[in-house]
Amino acid sequence: MKHQTYIFFLFIFCLCSCKKFVDVGAPKNQIASAQVYTDDRTATSAITGIYSQMISSGGFVSGSQLSIGFLMGLSADELKDYSNGPDLAPFYTNAVIPTNAPLKNNLWQEGYKYIYDANSALDGLNQSASVTDATRSQLMGEAKFIRAFCHFYLVNLFGDVPLVLTTDYQANNIAPRTSKATVYDQIITDLQDAKKLLAHDYAFAGGERTRPNKYAAQALLARAYLYRQDWVNSEKEADSVIANGDQYTLSDDLNTVFLANSLEAIWQLQPVLPSLNTNEGQIFILSTAPTSAALSDNLLNAFEPGDNRRKNWIDSIIVLSVTYFYPFKYKVQSGTPVAEYSMVLRVAEQYLIRAEARAQQNNLDGAKADINMIRHRANLPDVAGNDLPTMLEQIQHERQVELFTELGHRWFDLARTASLDSVMTVVSATKGSSWSAYRNIFPVPQTEIQNDINLHQNPGY
């Protein structure tokens, strides 16, 4: 009996001594942040994870119906809304309110999530001693590119926005708005850094144009300068991309522009969702009456007769004797194999950027040459007009018909050239809504104003 007692107490004593019992370490489905940046492959995964999210999220730049391309297409004069639902309809009628769900989830929140991911990668890469220099340089370049890319869209959608350069949530949670100019300064700084850090070719991505290289940084830089009206630098950067002719050329066949790794592509997002090509193909191509959107008459009417883009990039379907037109840049609606990638940056835009930058510097001939590159491919004659206003108008028009339903170009072009008011006043009438000037930028999501004490709503909302 005595020894049983002893055994019992010994047992208890043994258990007491397990002080470490409640230390369970990291779970097997996650990896401690410090472990991510210890080798090249895992570190690269932290960057490709961002692209994977970008293309599969359904929002921001995914090409889906909650992405910038689609929502800005509705907001401007490219798409007609057939969803008639509370999420999308307000974009179409230019009546978005601060509690709109896609506004918060897909435009604002998603952009800042990628910025956090990029900042986290920059922190990790800066502290890591074991990632090789070449990989570190490429990955840091990509992280800075992503940060600039997201800030670019945020600042154009919302005006002054918080500029986020750290992962410090305490600071970011009370971040005030940063002036548009300062945000642009940082975008340019980040892209200049990226330009130095990134590789020239696509070998690092196995030859796929699915991750940004140096020219992607320059292409975005050219656009950023253009938006800031820094014509000299804009021309310079676009020049540099276009000059790289063995990597980037305009495809002669319009039907091949959006193919995976097409020669026109500077940066594409690779579809990752199972049994799906691009989200654009999935949502735009109609096989029945539209349930989300179809092309507007405004856009259809903008094409000059004989424009091959009208013929090749637009298709239609007749349902109950109503004809619906839809964007047909992407030819594959769904299924495997994946033939098309979602285009983010392509060289045609660089010609248009350079044309505008040249025109603004009164190099009208140079501008014409660039525009004609685009027009000739569409089987259109040389551009007319010899004065700057006409030329700028031509460039704007060419951008409209070349870049339609791609990442909201039309909306941002109208906004940056201060033509939104005049165009939208007319367009609103056809939409059965009314236009107010303050709607050139979107309201800050309601919950953000609630949670970040230093954020205030845009005027008018």
Add this chain to the structure above:
Amino acid sequence: MHSHAILSLSMRITAILLCVGFLQVSAHTRAQSTISLSEKNISLDKLFDRIQQQTDFSIWYDRAVLANTHPVTVDWKEVTIDQALQSCLRGQSLQYEIVGNSIVIKQKVDSNNNSNNKSGTIDVRGRVVDEQGEPVVGASITVKDSRTVALTGADGTFVIHAIDENATIIFSGANVEMHEEKLIRRTECNVTLKKRINKLDEIQIIAYGTTTRRFNTGSVTGIKAEEIEKQPVSNPLAAMEGRMPGVYVQQGTGMPGGAYNIIIRGQNSLRNSALDNGNLPFYIIDGVPYTSSSLTSTTISNSNLRFGNPLSNINPADIESIEVLKDADATAIYGSRGANGVVLVTTKKGKAGKTKMDLNVSAGASTVERKLHLLQTSDYLAMRREAFTNDNVQPQPWNYDVNGTWDTTRNTDWQKTLIGGTANIFDVQGTVSGGTARTQFLFGGTYHRETTVFPGNFSYQKGSTHFNINHVSEDQRFRLFFNGSYLLAYNNLFSVDATGSILSLPPDAPKIYDSTGKLNWENSTWRNPFALFEKKYKNNSDNLLLNSLIAYEVVKGLDAKINLGYTNTNVRETSTNPLSSVNPAYWQFVKASAVFANSYIKSWIVEPQLEYKKDLEHARLNVLAGMTFQQNVQEGQTQNATGYSNDLLLENIQAAQQVSVLAYNYTKYRYNALFARINYQWKEKYIINLTGRRDGSSRFGPGKQFANFGAVGTAWIFSQEKFMQPVSPLISFGKLRASYGVTGNDQIQDYGYLETYSPTQYPYNSYPGLIPSRIANPLYSWETTKKMELALELGWLKDRIFFSAAGYHNRSSNQLVGYPLATVTGFSSLQYNLPAELQNDGLEFELNTVNVRNKNFSWTTNINLTIPHNKLIAYPHLESSAYANVYAIGQPLSIQKLYHYLRVDPTSGLYTFQDVDKDGAISYPNDLQFLKRTGQIYFGGFRNTFKYENLQLDIFFQFVKQNANSYFYTIGLPGSMYNQPVDILRRWQKQGDQSNVQKLTQDYSSPAYETFSQMQNSDYVITDASFIRLKNVSISYWLSNDVLRKAKLQGVRFYVQGQNLWTITHYQGLDPENQGTDYLPPLRTIVGGIQITF
């Protein structure tokens, strides 16, 4: 001899005189003439002292006569002095005489030598035991129509002398039911009596042990098997609804296997969402912790089961009792897990006695009890046309309901079509139990099947088995208990609750099937709701629970125990999207797909304990100390499979073209603690109970893992005090108790303190993706709740009326919340200890009365009432925090901040709201200034039980006073392609109309849509959701003993039971309990059955 006699007499007188000096002769003049006393091995002189204390008798004796006596064990409950003395003097060669208020104890003079010789009289011996085979001590045996009385001794035996050989003897006692036995010349008579325990002395299960209601210092409420068995429910939580003060149980959906919410004494944590709920109680089944959160996959079980409830996997029929521990005294021993209350489930055990077989079969049906009043086609079309007119547009080609595409003469009652069916219920249970005094066993099995009210072949089936064995060694020092149960459940449903379609379908929607019997898609103009039923949801779960308790009495009074437990719950779900659920027009673009989810939780627990019990002279001490080691591992994955060539192969993942992992989760939780409890009872009047626990949990970061918790509970049984004696016939029991202590809450996700990356779902550029999982905060620690309670318990008229009132006051601080962040930070929340303080206080009342109790008829009533209240006490910088528009200091947590609805403007026909900030517009958040309290204001239940001979009737009403959102909160825009409640017929139509429903519109960009959205965010949608529900009616009839004897059965019971039979409410919606219009309401169920015991 004469001198000797004189000497003897003088010696006696001397002795008596001497005794006067020695004995404490008390001059008590108490009215009490009965004795209640429980003593083990007490010497006679001490026992006589006790008797003198309790009565106004003086006991006289010569100490010498006690010389050869032995100590006795007594357990008297209100026995007469005669019975008491007979019982303690039996076998002692002593006898007694009562003269007035004096009792003289003297040597026995054998006078009954020839009793047996008297003609026709016999001596009868026997033993009286209870159903467990335990001796019944102090039972009285009286002979019918005579004054002969005997009492049973410590071993339950009795002897009764010289009675008529054909006499009837009657056995009775304080804790047992009366029993008559006809002798018919038998001289040995052994009987087993049924226990009839005073409510106060019923065993009450508490943390790590048991007590009685009489001596409990904590706040515990519960229900017993008897009450559970009367209810045709398949989740034990359902059986608790309305029956326990302080416990609010709400059925989330009427789907079988669906969700239940339980809140014990209010919301202690600000985290209160379905997926991050810090308010779940701690479940313990036979000493083993059981998961509080559901294991179903969050991706596929929300839209039908609302994630389900883990207790669905516990068979209600296996349960002996459910106890809910509420205050600090009862819960602090669970430390960091006890803040939200503890639910102790104890399963049925075998009992000593004849091997008993029990078979219980029932069958019945369920239907939806209430209906919404919705528009018929004519009104619907008028509404739509008016909306187009108001918007000044013509119906568009896609407005199929009004533009002539659909047959506008159709009128479908979608409620009837979708949820108007009858669900069938079938249930069979069998148990075999029995055993000897030292070893008992139970083995049981159950099969339960229920179908649904939806059209189609859906069902929920459960089969379970339960077994246990209990053994005590011969010397009573070693005890072993082993218990196991295994349950298999198969839920065969569909993936989205079709109830939500009732309001979204126009009444003129096309017919369901076309002429060939296939789903009709009406040229792709609508979504056929029956397509929902094609999408199957299958949930296979199994649940294994094992536990054992091994105890050894090391030295007298000291038990060493170890509690071992293991649980393993597996859930396998399949949710399919077959092509048959898709309009064939889209078949070329979509592929059949399926989602597979598997998850398990395995946990073990080891709890070594030492318990020391000591009976002191006037006191009783119980000390418990122990440790807990616990580990839970949870793992689950959800896979998506697409590209099937055939719908029939959907459940074979191999037949898919492409398989991807949607989610994978893994958590390991470890918990370690040291706990102790000291209980000290003095004179059965004063009780103090101290508990303490040191806890460590892996859910917290290094340095934050350990914390201390503790409580003190006290009770004063004032009815034992002298000053209460004069009123004792009226107030038979009175207790005041109070407790104070600290408990914790660690219900947060695991690993939240760790900074990690998680894999993305899809690889990119041939690299797997990784993304940051969260913003980590290594500094957070426990939420703590300080609980205070004061309670009064009173029994009147020998406890026939029993009343208790408790007031509690709990404060929860250090709130662990997913603190909402501006998403500028990259995330929308952060795990964080918020410096906020919540207060929950409330009053709980319970009244049990025995209104009538006689031989043939009894009527008892139970009423319980809870008045809960909570409020936010402190929240530094609330106005600048994320909760600025959610909470208000000094207000309940259940408030909603809303716009204040004024009226429908007779000119514009639009809802108008109060413009608080006078900026000319209804703006967020400045105009959200109207606070409306939702949730329960008070709730309770009212139960009556009538027994007449072999018939028993139970009627139980549940009542809840509360506010909630009406269906206006969820309806579609009136005028758009959604059906509407008939209330909208009162709409504004033309200038000058006075109405409280605004003009119709179908345009989502119209001002009317904006005011409609504001209305849904205003006090307009808050409605009274109070209800009184006839929750349960149960009628049982037992066959009489005569019939049973002929049929050689122990018992046969026929019964009819009904649940949710009838509801009185003004609620605007389907059901005031689960609210809203998206989920099936709790069903009305009626079953009939038969229970046979062999």
